[in-house]
Amino acid sequence: MTGTSRMKMEWLAMAAAAAMIGTPALAQTTGKNERQFPGQLDSKSPKDDDHPYQVRTMPLEAGKRYAFSAESEDFDPKMRLSLADDNDEEIAKDDDSGDGTDAYIEFAPAQSGTYRVRVSSVGDSKGDYVLKVRDLPPLPAPLRPTASGSSNFVFKHYSGALTQTDGEIRGRRVDDYLFRFEGGKQVLISMDHEDDDLDPLLQVYPAANRQGADPIAGDDDSGGRMNAFLSFTPEESGDYIVRATGSTSDRSIGSYRLRVGQQP
Incomplete structure (x- = not known):
């Protein structure tokens, strides 16, 4: 085989391999x-x-x-x-x-x-x-914001435990807390489990309709490590139910800590 023929065969093999991919x-x-x-x-x-x-x-x-x-x-x-x-x-x-x-x-x-x-x-x-x-295009440089104001939230802490003697809704044990919130001001609520058997779930209802199927706010895992965290702004001032429960019937028993605060 001549050198020219060998070079041609090698070139054809390389072209075939490239075509495959x-x-x-x-x-x-x-x-x-x-x-x-x-x-x-x-x-x-x-x-x-x-x-x-x-x-x-x-x-x-x-x-x-x-x-x-x-x-x-x-x-x-x-x-x-x-x-x-x-x-x-x-x-x-x-x-x-x-x-x-x-x-x-x-x-x-x-x-x-x-x-x-x-x-x-x-x-x-x-x-x-x-x-x-x-x-x-490249991303723009990060913004260096200047705050136009600040809010100091004051949180109140509540220790609780969901047990077999608590109320039951759809197979889950629940603790209902009554709070009064002001309309138009942000509310922050967290629920941290202190017992590995509990997977916290937070729900908020108007006090007059706490047996309703659809809460006006709710969260399961936004607090990290199965903990619950939610933010909502009530449209009107009034009484609201903050429901502490578990995500499923078999994960709704155990100790927890509830934190509730509203924008001043």
């Missing part, structure tokens, strides 16, 4: 800092647990912001982003954050390099898709 050279540039990579999942596509996929590689610059979207009318697309190295460690993934069932990821690389974008089907469906990569 797709390359940025196939991109179609639009007028919005966007590159489009049309693709197709078919019977020849590699599979991961029966999900066909296609991989494309592209260079990304550290510190720049990119938006990736995988759009298809033929299947529900999913995206996976990783560094193009031997580890292939997953950096980001998405299924339905785009329009409809399209996939969407915003990403700012910590290091420059070549990255892999894998487009796959959520199921075993196949068909055409378009991978779009758009350059995003």
Whole structure:
């Protein structure tokens, strides 16, 4: 075999390998800092647990912001982003954050390099898709706000315990507290569990309708570690019920601490 023939065969092998994963050279540039990579999942596509996929590689610059979207009318697309190295460690993934069932990821690389974008089907469906990569503008500098005023909340603390002798609503033990709140002023309420068997749940009702099905405010886990925290502003001054309970019937027993405060 001549040297020219050998070089031609090596070039053809490299081209075939690139075609299997797709390359940025196939991109179609639009007028919005966007590159489009049309693709197709078919019977020849590699599979991961029966999900066909296609991989494309592209260079990304550290510190720049990119938006990736995988759009298809033929299947529900999913995206996976990783560094193009031997580890292939997953950096980001998405299924339905785009329009409809399209996939969407915003990403700012910590290091420059070549990255892999894998487009796959959520199921075993196949068909055409378009991978779009758009350059995003840098984020503006963080604001350095100047406060226009301040509010000092005074919280009152209450220790309580939900037991088998407490009232029961829909299978959950409850403690109902009566408070008077002023209309138009923010109220903050927290409920922290002191017993691992209790998963706190807070609800607020008008005092005249505490047996109603729908509270005017409620929270389960916003306080962290299963604790409850809520903020609401009553429209009118009056009496309100703050209900301390558990999220489910089997997690509504135990000790807790309640904190209630209103904007002065």
